[in-house]
Amino acid sequence: MRIIQEGTIALGPGKVSLLEAVREHGSISAAARSMNMSYRRAWLLMDELNRALGSQATVSEHGGQSGGGSTLKPGGEEIIRLYRSIEARAATVCAPDIKALVKLLKT
Known part of the structure; x- marks a missing residue:
């Protein structure tokens, strides 16, 4: 599932x-390294998401002795929970259609 806002995948x-x-x-x-993604790409995606939201999904601490880092704000946690819930329900409801689509694929 994708939510498009003003021509961008929000x-x-x-x-x-x-x-x-x-x-x-x-x-x-x-996170970027774990996904084989450049830091710049990950940062741009997070920036795009944060700009699309009413409040930021993450909070970042800049470098320093501990090297900084990022954590999810409650809104970021809620996005994950809602998205994964919708995804699971859609897979259940759409199972017959998904099965029919899979039959159309090459084996």
Whole structure:
């Protein structure tokens, strides 16, 4: 599922996966590495998401002795929860149609 806002993908599977990776790894750079993505690409995706939201999904601390990092704000956690819930319900409801589509694919 993708939510398009003003011609941009405001929310989709890649951004949700990136939020999950930030939650797991504690920084955008570590999340990007875990997804084989450049830091710049990850930062741009997070910036795009944060600009689309009423409040930011993440909070980042800049470098320093501990090297900084990022954590999810409650809104970021809620995005993951809602998105994954919708995804699971859609898979259940759409299972017959998905099965029919899969039959159309080459084996």
